[in-house]
Amino acid sequence: MKMKKLTSLLLALIMVLALVACGGGGGESEGGESAQDLHISITALPTIDPQQFNSASSYVVMKGIMEGLVRTKGNDVNPGVAESWEIAEDNMKMTFHLREDACWSDGSPLTANDFVYAFRRLADPEKGFSYSWVLYEIKNAGDILYGDGSVGVEELGVYAPDDHTFVIEFDTPAPYYLGFLDMPCFYPVKQELVEQYGDEYALAADKMLTNGPFVATEYLVDQSVTMVPNENYWDRESIKLDKCVVDIMESEAAFALLETGELDFANIPVAVAPAYLADNSMLPDCTVESYMSGAVDWFCINWASETNPILGNKDFRLALNYALDREEYIKIATNGLYAEGTRFVLPAVAGTGGKTYCELYPMDVYKTTAETDKATEHLQAAMTAMGISDPSQITIKLKISDDATAALIVENCQDQWQRNLGINVQIEKVTYKAMLADRVAGDFDLIYAGWMPDYDDPYTYLSYFVSTNSQNGGKFANERYDELVNTANTYPDAETRLKMYAEAEQILLEEGGLVPLQVRQVPYAYKSNLKGFGRFYLGSEIDWYNCYFE
Amino acid sequence: MKKYVLKRIAIAVVTILVLVTIIFLLVRLLPGDPFTSEKTNEAIKAKMMAYYGMDKPLIEQWFTYIKNLLHGDLGVSLKYPGRTVNDTIAQTFPYSASLGIRSIVLALAVGLVLGTFAAQNAGKVMDYVCVLIAIVGVSMPDFIIGTLLQLIFAVKLRVLPAGQWTSWDCKILPVVALSLYTLSLITRLMRSSMMEVINQDYIMTARAKGLSKFEIIWRHEIRNAILPIVTTMGPLTAAVLTGTFVLEKIYAVPGMGKFYVQSINDLDYTMVLGMTTFYGIFLVTANLIVDILYGVIDPRIKLADGGGGKKRKAKPAAAGKEA
Numbered sequence: 095m096k097m098k099k100l101t102s103l104l105l106a107l108i109m110v111l112a113l114v115a116c117g118g119g120g121g122e123s124e125g126g127e128s129a130q131d132l133h134i135s136i137t138a139l140p141t142i143d144p145q146q147f148n149s150a151s152s153y154v155v156m157k158g159i160m161e162g163l164v165r166t167k168g169n170d171v172n173p174g175v176a177e178s179w180e181i182a183e184d185n186m187k188m189t190f191h192l193r194e195d196a197c198w199s200d201g202s203p204l205t206a207n208d209f210v211y212a213f214r215r216l217a218d219p220e221k222g223f224s225y226s227w228v229l230y231e232i233k234n235a236g237d238i239l240y241g242d243g244s245v246g247v248e249e250l251g252v253y254a255p256d257d258h259t260f261v262i263e264f265d266t267p268a269p270y271y272l273g274f275l276d277m278p279c280f281y282p283v284k285q286e287l288v289e290q291y292g293d294e295y296a297l298a299a300d301k302m303l304t305n306g307p308f309v310a311t312e313y314l315v316d317q318s319v320t321m322v323p324n325e326n327y328w329d330r331e332s333i334k335l336d337k338c339v340v341d342i343m344e345s346e347a348a349f350a351l352l353e354t355g356e357l358d359f360a361n362i363p364v365a366v367a368p369a370y371l372a373d374n375s376m377l378p379d380c381t382v383e384s385y386m387s388g389a390v391d392w393f394c395i396n397w398a399s400e401t402n403p404i405l406g407n408k409d410f411r412l413a414l415n416y417a418l419d420r421e422e423y424i425k426i427a428t429n430g431l432y433a434e435g436t437r438f439v440l441p442a443v444a445g446t447g448g449k450t451y452c453e454l455y456p457m458d459v460y461k462t463t464a465e466t467d468k469a470t471e472h473l474q475a476a477m478t479a480m481g482i483s484d485p486s487q488i489t490i491k492l493k494i495s496d497d498a499t500a501a502l503i504v505e506n507c508q509d510q511w512q513r514n515l516g517i518n519v520q521i522e523k524v525t526y527k528a529m530l531a532d533r534v535a536g537d538f539d540l541i542y543a544g545w546m547p548d549y550d551d552p553y554t555y556l557s558y559f560v561s562t563n564s565q566n567g568g569k570f571a572n573e574r575y576d577e578l579v580n581t582a583n584t585y586p587d588a589e590t591r592l593k594m595y596a597e598a599e600q601i602l603l604e605e606g607g608l609v610p611l612q613v614r615q616v617p618y619a620y621k622s623n624l625k626g627f628g629r630f631y632l633g634s635e636i637d638w639y640n641c642y643f644e
Numbered sequence: 645m646k647k648y649v650l651k652r653i654a655i656a657v658v659t660i661l662v663l664v665t666i667i668f669l670l671v672r673l674l675p676g677d678p679f680t681s682e683k684t685n686e687a688i689k690a691k692m693m694a695y696y697g698m699d700k701p702l703i704e705q706w707f708t709y710i711k712n713l714l715h716g717d718l719g720v721s722l723k724y725p726g727r728t729v730n731d732t733i734a735q736t737f738p739y740s741a742s743l744g745i746r747s748i749v750l751a752l753a754v755g756l757v758l759g760t761f762a763a764q765n766a767g768k769v770m771d772y773v774c775v776l777i778a779i780v781g782v783s784m785p786d787f788i789i790g791t792l793l794q795l796i797f798a799v800k801l802r803v804l805p806a807g808q809w810t811s812w813d814c815k816i817l818p819v820v821a822l823s824l825y826t827l828s829l830i831t832r833l834m835r836s837s838m839m840e841v842i843n844q845d846y847i848m849t850a851r852a853k854g855l856s857k858f859e860i861i862w863r864h865e866i867r868n869a870i871l872p873i874v875t876t877m878g879p880l881t882a883a884v885l886t887g888t889f890v891l892e893k894i895y896a897v898p899g900m901g902k903f904y905v906q907s908i909n910d911l912d913y914t915m916v917l918g919m920t921t922f923y924g925i926f927l928v929t930a931n932l933i934v935d936i937l938y939g940v941i942d943p944r945i946k947l948a949d950g951g952g953g954k955k956r957k958a959k960p961a962a963a964g965k966e967a
Contacts, residue, residue: 135896146725148681222691224684240687293726314735315727317898341808347896350806353799527676527911534680545682564686 129643130336132624134359134636135348139316139340143296144281145216148224150546153634155319155340156278159304163190163209163260166276167637168630169444169550175204175282175305176260184586185267190260198284198303199324206254208282214247215288216279225279228548231268267583269591270551276633277548307333307639316342334642352619353377359620359627359636364499367617368429377619384431384617388547388631390440390555391500393492393507393540393609394533398569402539403480404488410476411606414540416469417514420462423506424612428499431617434462435610438559438599439552442631446588451552455596459603460610466514473515485516492519494542495526503611504542533567540609541567550632552595553583559602570607574598652935656928663924664713664917668706671908671916678722678911696722698913709917718918723910729918732903737922739809740888740899746819747884751826756873758827759834760866766839774831781828786887790821790894807895818895822887826880830873837869844868871938878934882927 136151144160157165165174176190196204216226217238229235233251237244251263264271274280284303288295296302299313307329308321321338323330343351345361352360362370362382370382395414399405420434433441437457445451473485482488490511494504501523508519524532533541547554556579557563561571575598582594602608620627623644628637679692693699697708712719718729762774781789797817798806805814841847842865850860889901900919907915 140724141726143725148723148725219691220695222688222693222695224679224681224688224692226688227683227685239691293720295726297726297731314898315724315732316903317735341896342898343807343896344893344902347807347894350794350799350894351808351896354802354806356805356808524675526909527678527680528674529676530680530682531676534686548683565682 128336130334132335132338132638132641132643133341133357134338134638135341135343135351135357136636137342137345139319139342141296141315142302142310142313142319144278144283145212145221145223145225146296147278151635153278154636154638155310155321156281157276157634158306158308158321158338158340158639159310159319160278160281160306162277162281163192163275164272166273166633168628171273171276174276175209179272181272185269185271185583186264188262188271190262192258192260193328194258195328196258196305197326198305199309199326200303201326202284202303203257204282204305205257206260207257208284209260210252210254211285211288212280212282213252214250215283217247217250219243223279225277228274228277228279231264231266231271233263233265236265267586269583269586269588270549270553273632274549308338318342332640334640335638338638352380355379358624359638360618362617362619364428364431364617367431370619371431371617379622380619381622382617382619384615385629386433386440386442386631387614387616387635388440388442389544389614390435390438391503391542391544391611391614392435392438393611394538394543394568395540395570395606395608396536396538396568397571398536399539402490404476404482405490405539407476407479408606409472409479411609413469413472413476413515414511415460415606415609416465416472417511418507418609419464419510419514420612422463423503423510427502427506428612431615432612433615435612436460436462437610438602438608439555439595440547440613440631443547443552443555444550445592451592451595454592455599457596457600457603459600464510464514469514473517486518489518489520491522491539492542493522493524493529493532493538493540495529496523497526500542507611534565536567536569538567542611544614547632552592552599553579556595556598556602559607568608570602570605572601572605572607575601648939649936652932656932659928660921660924661710664710664921665706667917667920668709671911671913672702674908674911676911678913696720713921718921719914721907721912721915723907723912723915729915732915733900733919733922736898736900736903739897740885740892740901742809743815743818743822743888743892743897743899744881744884746815747823747887748826748881750819751823751830751880751884752873754823755827755830756834756866756870758831760838760861760869762831762835763838763842763869764861771835774835778828778831778835781824782832784824786821786825787890787894789824790818790891793817793821794894807897809895809897809899814895818891818897821894822884822891825887826884829876829880833872833876834869837872838865841865841869874934874938878927878931881930885923885926 136154138149138151139155140149140152141147142152142155142159144156147156161174163174163176163179165172175192175196177193179188179190181188192206198204213229215221216223217229217235219239226239229239229250234245234249235251238247238250251265253261255261282305287303291301294301297315299310304310304324307324307327309324310319310321312318312320318339318341321340323333323335327333346363348357348360349362351357367384370376371384374382395411396402396405404410420436424430424432424434436459437452439451441450441452443451445454477483477485492504492508494500504521508521511517511519529541532538533543545555545558559566559570559575560579561569561576578594578598582591585591585594618629621643624641625644626641629635630637677689679689697705709719716730718733721727721729721732724732758774758777762771765771794806794817797804804817805811808814847860847864850864888899889905891897892899892901893905903915904919907919
């Protein structure tokens with residue numbers, strides 16, 4: 095009898111637990127769905143504090159709830175909080191004229207001092223904001239961020255002569271800076287709120303103030319954000335959506351939810367993308383497209399390798415480049431989705447006169463297919479110089495992170511180099527964080543690397559290989575290259591500047607500074623009745639603020 | 645009994661302390677560091693290390709951590725600026741717990757019925773069907789089951805949502821996918837345990853007394869056969885809770901799993917440590933409850949531990965080590 099009681103007790107306990115569980119967890123779906131409700135997803139949203147910005151995918155939300163001095167849309171730099179601006183001839187000073195009626199979402203005035211405070215906050219060396227490097231070109235920023243502490247944040251080259259004028263002064267000319275200012279870390283913050291909430295600032299929707307086209311009504315860290323139009327926004331009439339919900343989830347889950355119609359947009363996993371791109375009807379009511387995400391991938395070569403001195407040999411590096419059939423591996427590994435990369439700067443980066451930089455300065459140092467004769471020739475020269483008789487005596491290691499697509503690409507490169515050159519190639523897989531650390535530390539032979547642009551200028555790519563850059567772990571060092579890249583910005587004339595960049599890039603390629611691999615294409619799908627939806631290789635990966643359903 | 649419980653609690657505390665220390669050291673042995681990223685530089689990295697107190701000697705950091713832990717403070721995340729680990733757990737654990745508990749309840753309910761049913765029909769077709777279900781459930785990993793269910797019921801048939809955790813129908817697929825493994829284990833365990841009981845003399849006695857078949861199953865067979873299930877509930881809870889990680893990812897459930905897995909990739913030391921400690925405490929407590937419950941249900945354990953007085957029976961395995 096006692097045992098029976100206990101068993102029933104146990105069962106009752108389980109049932110109670112189950113009932114409790116039913117009560118907790120997960121807000122039920124809200125009613126009142128409108129035809130102008132957008133539901134999208136991104137992969138990460140670590141913070142919505144502008145200066146704490148540390149993940150490219152949070153751009154999507156940040157640009158919805160906030161607005162900087164300017165607002166970029168594709169290549170265009172449009173007015174944001176600033177109505178107009180002047181840039182000094184020598185690119186050493188920018189003056190912004192803020193809207194007279196600029197205000198926060200609660201209607202309180204937004205002044206130039208809010209920008210001064212935001213810039214100074216970002217420069218605070220005590221805080222260690224991960225994106226504080228963006229300030230580097232601004233007057234005194236280097237001394238404030240990396241100095242001995244004798245230069246305070248008040249000396250940063252940003253000023254507010256009056257409430258509606260904001261001035262930036264530079265230490266080095268930064269012709270690309272205007273569009274760059276749309277990066278979330280440059281967005282304004284209200285001093286009294288930051289001081290009031292301290293470490294808790296922006297941890298909840300009501301613990302911050304925003305000024306963008308939308309306001310967040312609900313925000314759960316790295317889970318979801320619900321946004322509705324900001325009634326006090328200066329361009330309120332251009333906003334047609336009634337609501338936008340951004341959920342944070344894995345891209346595979348997002349794609350499943352797009353297929354069942356619960357999301358209005360999702361990226362398509364690379365592995366299955368070609369089928370969907372070929373047959374649009376596989377996703378009913380959806381438009382399938384792909385766009386150049388801005389990422390270029392390449393193998394970083396360790397010039398200074400102590401264990402593998404042959405990597406310091408120019409002929410060997412060229413042999414690696416010539417032996418690679420980029421068309422072939424892209425076909426196998428990505429079904430032809432990615433574009434072959436034969437240079438370092440993204441093909442889409444702006445040049446002058448409506449042409450891209452790459453159109454203005456074409457380069458044919460490497461081809462998309464293999465040039466095996468040239469490869470063998472250079473390999474022979476390298477072996478003679480290094481005193482090696484047989485290519486099988488050469489072993490190189492390729493280091494990659496645990497990314498499925500990257501692994502497939504690198505395995506193909508391994509195969510091609512072994513076939514076309516007869517050398518031994520090994521693959522070493524490490525975690526993503528370990529790969530980053532090893533790359534900076536120079537602990538590799540060849541390491542798989544990717545780069546996203548920060549602004550629409552070749553400098554965002556080419557500055558990587560300047561010998562003094564701490565990110566340049568392969569220790570590529572060329573005096574002429576450094577001179578060209580470091581001084582190009584001092585020439586106000588855009589054509590001269592781009593020409594210098596082109597010369598630098600040519601040197602980088604001819605020296606075998608890297609093994610360019612590919613330009614990434616990201617396939618995606620969205621509801622066909624969704625209009626005004628855009629994707630661009632810079633800034634926010636999704637441009638949704640002016641979207642509407644037809 | 646009181647002595648037994650106290651001893652178990654003391655062991656649980658030591659276990660957690662050892663766990664925290666091991667994870668504290670292990671996570672720092674992982675190659676890389678939390679602040680190196682594509683877009684930062686060494687000088688900024690050093691500033692960030694200093695900001696989070698990671699430039700201090702390891703032993704000092706450990707003492708600080710333990711001190712904060714005793715106050716229930718699991719620290720601040722390195723990846724989510726300003727966000728405490730406590731807040732993250734408070735936000736996400738209810739989802740994981742909701743998914744986990746529903747799955748355990750489903751697994752218990754269905755598993756016990758299927759197991760009993762199979763044992764009653766031993767050797768017949770229905771037995772084979774139940775055993776087949778159990779074998780499939782045990783052999784298929786949850787990520788395959790999860791993906792398959794999603795493909796069939798959400799993408800192809802469009803009868804259920806493909807994910808998220810909002811309306812009631814969103815919850816069906818992840819709960820079923822997560823419970824299948826546990827359900828199968830319980831079915832098999834219940835079946836074999838039941839088969840053993842069926843052949844006992846007291847069942848024959850019961851039958852001879854003229855009790856109805858239902859009464860025999862309910863009052864004599866199930867009650868005796870269920871004991872081994874109770875012992876396995878501790879480890880099974882662990883299996884279900886870690887299983888939620890994978891299914892949360894597939895079904896976009898905003899639970900702890902994503903933060904846990906992602907924080908290891910991001911080397912978010914405090915988050916890894918905090919979540920592991922939290923899970924450690926949770927699982928150790930679950931095992932503790934099972935141990936105590938087992939003692940309550942099986943009176944022999946109580947006797948063996950000196951609660952009664954007459955020590956005549958052999959000590960059961962579960963309490964053997966501690967007694």
